[in-house]
Amino acid sequence: MAVFEYAPAPESRDVVDIRPSYGLFVDGEFVDGAGPSFKTVNPATEETLAEVACAAEADVDRAVRAAGKAFGPWSALPGAERAKYLFRIARLIQERSRELAVLETLDNGKPIRESRDVDLPLVAAHFFYYAGWADKLAHAGFGPDPRPVGVAAQVIPWNFPLLMLAWKIAPALACGNTVVLKPAETTPLTALAFADICVQAGLPAGVVNIVTGAGATGAALVAHPEVGKVAFTGSTEVGRQIARTVAGTGKKLTLELGGKAANIVFDDAALDQAVEGIVNGIFFNQGHVCCAGSRLLVQESVEEELLAALKRRLGTLRLGDPLDKNTDIGAINSAEQLARIRSLTEAGEQEGAERWSPACELPANGYWFPPTLFTRVAQSHRIAREEIFGPVLSVLTFRTEAEAVEKANNTPYGLSAGIWTEKGSRILMMADRLRAGVVWANTFNRFDPASPFGGYKESGYGREGGIAGLEAYLDV
Amino acid sequence: MSRLAVRKTYKLFIGGAFPRSESGRSFVVTDAKGGFVANAARASRKDARDAVVAARKAFPGWSGATAYNRGQILYRVAEMLEGRRAQFAEELGTGKKAALEAVDATVDRLVWYAGWSDKITAVLGTANPVAGPYFNLSSPEPTGVVAIAAPDDPLLGLVSVVAPAVVTGNTCVVIASQRSPLAAITLAEVLATSDLPGGVVNVLTGHQRELAPSLAGHMDVNALDLTGVADAELAVECEQAAAANLKRVLRPAPEDWTADPGTRRMAALLETKTVWHPLGV
Incomplete structure (x- = not known):
């Protein structure tokens, strides 16, 4: 069989402008973190991409309080208005999709073909999908006027950084919650670019807060007493620790953990x-x-x-x-x-x-x-x-x-x-x-915002996607 | 000449049989005035493990039965309970009128849940319009073996936590109210004569403090219903233990057993399974 050799066809990285350092995104502004800042590297080359602030407990507290302050007005907005913010975000993601795909590939190491053709289209689709739910919650089967939970603490992994952010933030905001999200330590850049998208969308300050850092930052976020909902995607081991931490607090919890399919x-x-x-x-x-x-x-x-x-x-x-x-x-x-x-x-x-x-x-x-x-x-x-x-x-x-x-x-x-x-x-x-x-x-690894995703047994509980994905962010 | 009554020995209900506790222990059950009523079996942690084994063994058959069949069996339980109305009313010992009302409400609750067996899938399931040429369907499925700490409301409360667990195909191990455990054992006699396969419902009587943490930490239990745990510290301890294998946990919350139960309890013990298949390829 003849084998055709490929010539290199590199995507240009000129479309991204990585700053030398990034702060936390709290209450609508980029601020310094009290923890020791860390470097994020391109795993394909080991070159340092940027220096990123680390949120200490006090920073996490500030972010949660900002989200708590924003919760009242955000949850009181008519659903149709919340929807329009989410549609705006979806559009901004589409507009900046090339830039975000390259940034994701640089920070994560995944092939551009996947970040461009899988991750980014799904990210935009997820915001579009849940935007449409924001003013239709009364029809979702959770009663005539389902209420949001409050401040959602969201901790996501490094394998699909921006997609996991979308899976967490889109339904949370559609249901009227405000969020504090911690991206993974090794892949914070697209979440910080998303913070900029929130600014471009004119999203009210405090509705979305991004705190970067490692395990200690996540632990502080999950344990914060003013958090009403915890959502975690990651390893089963950390999922167990979070379930133990949350026990007795009354916080709502969803976990999307490991697998061995x-x-x-x-x-x-x-x-x-x-x-x-x-x-x-x-x-x-x-x-x-x-x-x-x-x-x-x-x-x-x-x-x-x-x-x-x-x-x-x-x-x-x-x-x-x-x-x-x-x-x-x-x-x-x-x-x-x-x-x-x-x-x-x-x-x-x-x-x-x-x-x-x-x-x-x-x-x-x-x-x-x-x-x-x-x-x-x-x-x-x-x-x-x-x-x-x-x-x-x-x-x-x-x-x-x-x-x-x-x-x-x-x-x-x-x-x-x-x-x-x-x-x-x-x-x-x-x-x-x-x-x-x-x-x-007769297929594998298909994903869609309309299709519920989540596990049995030690793969966690709760679903993301579809109507089922709303339940995680409603007080039901 | 008056006849001496033949009293009943209250035993456990595990795998469709009525064994005594393997520990040989019992505890005294008293009436409202503190008078002796019976010695109930005091289940051990070993009994709890045996009950989980029985529940696991029953799971494939019960979850694989048709929804219609499960509904018929639950309805049969209601029929059998109705037939023992007087006996339950007497055993509840709360005054005849209140007791009869409680029994009637329990029968009605069973009938209500029986009807859900072949409807809940249509209510909670979804056909998902994905952006591609795929068939995509989500259906609720039972989570597996459920451990339940039943509330002190000895009959209506008990049935209100057991029925939503089993109607959808789960099997369960229920710790009866420690204060009023006898109705649970008499209910087990009803279950045993209602074509309910052995092991679908297993009833333990004994000390909640001893049994609940053991079931909460059991690695072959999929979900934990803490409704009947009044001790807040014990509830937290159980929820922490449940994290060992990521059990689904229903936390204790005040309940009005006479209110419309809604679908919440059934939904909490169901998983969502989504199946994809390409169209036209």
Whole structure:
């Protein structure tokens, strides 16, 4: 087969103007933080992008009080007026989408193709979707006049920085809450750009506040007594700590945590289509996806054929400069995450699984990990049980539907699952029995603001997206 | 010549059977004036674990039963309860008129929830218009095994927390009111004769202080209803323990059991599952 070489096609970074330093966004203004400022780096090059302020407890307190002050007038606005602010924000995001996509790729390391074609369109769509709810809450099934909760404390991860911000802020504001949001320590820049969008939209001061910092900043925010609602997306371990902190306070809590999704391929599946779905399932966003299809369950009779096709396909993935429009796999977000992926893959080898990666040259600087596949994986292996959050796929096999269900559900997580078969009744039966909040049949990793997303079991509780996503921000 | 009554031994209800506590313990239940009524079984933490095993075992069958079937069985429970109206009224010991009213309200509540079994999915489910060629449907599903601390309202309160949990397909372990546990055991006799599969509802009598934290920390329990926990410190302790496996928690709040219950309790114990499928590919 002829292989066409690609010439580099880098997206220009001229569209972004990164300031040397950023403050916190509190009460409509950028202010200094009392904590020790930190650097945010481009994970593809390790170059420092900017110096970012760190919010200490007093800064968090100021932000929460600003949000508390803004809550009265904001929640008293007619829904139609709140809606118009959100529509404005959605439009501003569309107008600045190229800039935001490049900024996201620089700060996060994800391929520009994904930040441009997935993240940014979904961010704008999320604001559009929830803008439309702001004046229709009486029709959402929560009673004639559902009330907001108050100040929402929102802590988000680094894998989809701006998208997770949209998932948190859009429904919160539509329902009449005000927010204090803490972006992840390694990816604060698009949240700070969003603060500028709030200014451009003329959003009243204090309705959105952004506090940057690490775990201590998040802990102070979650524990603040004047917060009425806590929303967290991140690891199950931190989710547990937050649930313990919130216990007894009466704060409303939603958690979107880890996953270890099974992607199940039956012998009657359209295998080429399944291969694309498997690749999208685990190598999308370098596998930094809580709902990633990290366990491939393949029916024994097609294992050989499927793995051969999958390996062939992995050989065509292009890893490298995230700003290159041809890049499929970008950089791992941080040195810390890279160390975790390495440690788990080493455990995979030690426990007896067989490791395979395509020939793949890694850039000299930055944090990189090649697409990796493990075969001969047992359910007891750490790589089959623990969330790796990297481009690493564990392959297990099954013979019967019942065995597939048993193995797929054999995890404390329950965020997502995939099914590949051409038989309709089998899809519906499997979808029924899989204990997961999102089931993708003959597709994977699809997202939409109208579609509820969230997990069973230790993948957390509450839903984001759709009508279900309103409940998290209403006093019901 | 007057006949000596045959008294009932009040035992636990686990997996459809009526065992004594494995611990061999019991506790004295008294009437309003402090007079002896019965020795109820005092369940141990081991009994609580056994009850969770029974509830987990019953979950696939009960959640997999048709909604119509679950509705029929709950309606059957109401029928059986109606047939024992006089017995319950006597056992409640609150004065005949109030007791009969409570029994009637309980029967009516069961009938109300029975009817929800095949309607709640249509009310809470959504067809989602996503921006692409995909079928996309969200449906509510039972969360799994629910541990419930029942309120002190011995019959109406008890049924008002158990019915919304099980009508949607969850199975449960319920800690009966510590002060008035006997109606719960008599209710278990009703459940046992209503075609309810064993293990769907398991009833523990005993000390809430001992049983609630154990169930709150149990790693195979999916949700925790603390409605009957009046001790605020105990409620916080249980909510903290529930974080171990991210249980869904219903916090204690004042309840008017005679009011329209709404769908809140059912919704709190349901998950939303969203299924995607491409169109035309």
